[in-house]
Amino acid sequence: SSAQQQREREWWIGVFLLLSHLCFSLGEVLDGQIRYSVPEEMRKGVFVGDVAKDLGLDVRRLVAGRARLVIDDEIKYVTLNPNKGHIVVDERIDREKLCAKKSPCSFSLEIVLEDPLELFPITIEVQDVNDHAPVFPKKEIHLDISESTAVGTAFLLDSASDPDVGINSLQSYALKANEHFILKQRARPDGSKYAEIVLHKALDREKQSEHALVLSAVDGGEPQMSGTVKIQVSVLDANDNAPVFTQRLYKASVLENVLRGAIILRVSAVDADQGYNGNVTYYFTHLEEDSSFPFEINPFTGEIKLTGELDYELLSSYEINIQEKDPWGLVGHSKLIIDILDVNDNSPVITMASYSGKISEDSPPGTVVALISVQDKDSGKNGQVRVAIEENLPFSIKSTLRNYYTLVTEQILDREINSKYNITLTAVDEAFQALSSKKSFVLEITDVNDNAPAFGQNVYTTHVMENNSPGVTLLQVQATDPDQGQNAHLSYFLVENEINGNPVSKYFSIKPESGTIQSLYSFDYEQTKEFRLQVKAVDGGSPPLSSNTTVIIKVQDQNDNPPQVLYPVQTAGSVVAEMVPRSADVGYLVTKVVAVDVDSGQNAWLSYKLQKATDRALFEVGSQNGEIRTVRQVTEKDLLKQRLTVIVEDNGQPSRSATVIVNVAVADSFPEVLSEFSDFPHDKDYNDNLTFYLVLALAVVSFLFITCLVVIISVKIYRWKQSRILYHSSLPVIPYYPPRYSDTLGTGTLPHTYNYEVCRTTDSRKSDCKFGRAGSQNVLIMDPSSTGTMQRMQSEKSILDEPDSPLEVTNYMQIIFIFVFLFFSLWGIYIFFLLGLDCKWSCWTAK
Known part of the structure; x- marks a missing residue:
């Protein structure tokens, strides 16, 4: 299938490219010139040669010298990687487009280095790749052969064309086996091959008037590629003499500027036959149907006329195959070579091979400004060029290498006097009718930091109202610098000093870009009435230059203090x-x-x-x-x-x-x-505080009383339920004693009771408190012996089982007693607190 053939073809091409790369990628130095070989159709980025190694240069020299390639052609097939010193493919190279049939095919370029200027010529040879199959000019060949044609008669066929060269070009023809014809391959003096079919068996129009043959053309590439064409043979009646050209090879020369319609040459042929069989017609045999070939031949007269435009720079010669044929199909052939003569029709082209557009004003005389390449596609004197520069400019032109010139300075430049120069170069060739071209460009003189900033005033004065908000803008200082670019880029800074023992940066800040001074502090006129600052302006040059100015900030008074x-x-x-x-x-x-x-x-x-x-x-x-x-x-x-x-x-x-x-x-x-x-009257604030404390004390006492009451009732109810459960159960009976009674040893006592008297007068300041001694103690002693314990327990159990037993009544009385005790105790604390506050007030008022 076609897809399989394409994959096979790509595989062979890859093998060929690898072998070619291994064989030809190494550069060799011949007569001081480096040559590299690279197969055509290589992809972008493929390695071509290591110029750093072959030239004996350090890669750092290539980088420092801003190495670049200068190629005469408009299409840049290769490029230089200065970081590695390698030349690599930059664009796919089509050898057939570049050199057509020319072999070997090569193009020249130069490597340019600066500081100091060096130029290294390089030639890159493009190796052919079998990327084209042989192609016949027509899809089908028609032959008219007389039946009387003798066996062994040869018939010239249209040659196949293969733009490849060498082994990849057309190598052989093959004819599909048939009964009447065999194939003969011929070679011309220039080495090109063509095919003839030879009549092997006599034709008989009455038996078969048409014969269909298949002709194949095969090249010698790996893999082989081929093309085929159908040959349609029509058998004619007898015509025993074929026409013959008067010359086997015709040559002609023509200027490239000749007008269309001009007669270039006339070819002729003779036919021994007479009458109608002796009529001869002429035609080109190698042209394709859509060919833009700039010539045509008159089929009856043999005149070759120009139908297009000629360009010596595109193609310097044409090779044409001519064939004549009589009415009965007998043919003869010849070859025509037309040489194109050069005319001075191309003006010189000025190219800035190396030009930055800028030069420092402190550059010494003799500094290279630009490397200029001048090319003229014409040949001989038509391509020899002289370059000149306008007068009254501090520059001159020097010739270095073939077609290369340098533009250098003749004196010291000053940007402040002239910041740029408009330079015009004129290139003139040496033809009789000379052609010229001009190239204008602008050279900018870059600045050197030779001017310090200058402030518009030596002293700046401003006023600010005290109690200002931090961050308020006070004033803006500005300086100017006649330099340019970064050398004129100014930054503003505060000179460090102290104000009232503090650094100036505590009080003020300045924007480096604009010179705007802002306050960082709220000023007080009563503390400081005036500030003196030093502002420095620094440019961006190397080394930087600076200048200072003084800023006086006066604080204005504001009515911010009451009497x-x-x-x-x-x-x-x-x-x-x-x-x-x-x-x-x-x-x-x-x-x-x-x-x-x-x-x-x-x-x-x-x-x-x-x-x-x-x-x-x-x-x-x-x-x-x-x-x-x-x-x-x-x-x-x-x-x-x-x-x-x-x-x-x-x-x-x-x-x-x-x-x-x-x-x-x-x-x-x-x-x-x-x-x-x-x-x-006493202080109202104190009375208000006293009322607040009294209310707070009353609330606390009431809360404590209610809390204790709830806790005691809860505990009593819980113990009562536990005792009921205990006595109703079958577990051994444990003696139960009411709360606050002593243990079985009889050492417990009831709480002490205190009596106190409160003596009040009509005047709270003269009131007094009198405390009494502790009251009597009621002691309840329990029998320590165990005699009658079980009986007493049984009797207590029976008492507890009764709904209104004396023991239960006793418990209630204890609870009531405790409540009353807590109530009066808490209220006693409250009264003592009130008396203490009142005593404190009385003492204070007495003072």
Whole structure:
């Protein structure tokens, strides 16, 4: 099947490629030039040669020198891996497309290294692979053979074409066995093979007028590939002379720019027959049906005319097989070779083989800027090129190798004077009618960090209000740098120093990109009124350059402090009073309110006002000095206790204030004042706290009482049920004793009882507590002897079995007694607690 044949073909191709690679992949140095061999149709990435090893170069030299391949052709078949020093296939190579029938097939390239500049020519030979089968130009061959044709007459057949070369090209023909014809293979002087069928047995048109033959063409590749064509033979009547060309080989030369329709050559043939049998027609025998061959032949005159365009650079010669035929099918053949002559129709092509587009401004004269390749596809003088550069530029052109030039500097460059150059190269060939081309490119001069940043101001000053929010932007400093790129990329930093013993980074931060200074701290004008910072601008050059500037930040005052009253001193828990004798005149100085404000300016200007007073008609306050004076004569009707409230305000926006209470006693003697001021109401806060503690104590006592009551009742009920179960069971009887009785030894006692007396007076501060001694003890002694134990147990059991036995009544009485005891004990604790609080209050008020 076709799929199996394809797989077999691919297998043989793989074997051939492996053998070819083993045989030809090694490079050899001939006359200073490295040659490599590589089979065609290799996939991308296949190893071609180790140039680093063959040239004796270190791989690091290839990397440092930015090694690259320079190939004249537009299609880059191979590429260089500089990290390994290997040349590998970059694009599938079609030998037939590259060289057609030319053998050996090769193409040249150069390896370019920089710093210093080196050039190594390399030739890569492309080995043929049997990737094409022989193909006949037509699907079917028609032959007209006269029946009178003598046995042994040969008939030329259309040759098969195989674009492969060498052993992979066409090697032999084979004819399917038949009765009348045999195959003869011939070779031309140039080595090409063609086939003839020879009449082996005379034809008889009356017996068989048509014969179908199959011709095969086989190449010599591994695996072999073949092509077939059908030969349709029509038997004609007798025609015993075949036409013959006047020449066995025709040659012609034509310029590549000749116009279409031009007559290239005329061929002719003679036929010994006369009349109709002597008519000869001409045609090409090797063309395919869809061929774009640029020639055609007149079948009657033998004139060969140009029908397309010629291009010396694409194909320099054509080989054509010509055949003539008489009306009865006798044929003759010849060969035509047309050589194409070169015309200067290609302008030089300028290629930047190595060009970065940039050069440093501190590069010394003679620095290589670019490696330029100039190619002209024409031949001879038509392909010889001269390269020039425009004048008045600090560059020159130097020729290094064939078709290669270097552009070098002639003087030191300065980016600040000229940051780029527009360079135009002109390439002119040496033909009689010369052709030229131009290549323009821009060379940028890269910057060197030779300029330090410069601030617009030596000192920057700004203001900030105190109590500012942390993170607020204070100001932005900016510097400029005439350099370019990274050398002009500025970063801003705060110079480390101390402010009030702390690093400056505690108070401020700066954005490195923008130079924006922000506060990290809420400033207080009363602590610090001014900050001095040093800001550094650093560029991104190597080494970096920097400059400094000073930033002064002044803190502005804000009315953030209320006035503080120094006198009279306000203390909690004490009453301070100023005395005014009843004989005081108008304007008597009672006291002076002294206040200060730590703010500054108008925020510290204080004014005094009388906000409230027991008698506003008796006193006044100086608005500027805070002096409290009487505004009228004191009389006997004026109250002894006078309470004044003075408000102190500053002049800020908004203003802040403080109040002070002044107690004034209108009396003539100190004892009178002392007795009156002892009745001032107690502190309300303490009364509120006392009420809270009393309520809390009452709640705790009540909770403890209820909890104990529930626990005792639960325990008594549980024991009573256990005793009932015990006495009704058949188990041995264990004596049962009521709770709180002593054990069988008779050492237990009932709890002690305490008596106490509470003595209360109308004045809670003078109350007292009196505790009594412990009351009498009732001791119940049990008989320690065992006499009558069982009888007593039986009697107790009978008593417990009765619903209202005396023992059960006794238990109830004990429970009631315990409840009463707990109740009065807890309430006693509560009363003691109240008495203690009241005693504490009385002592405090006495002070």
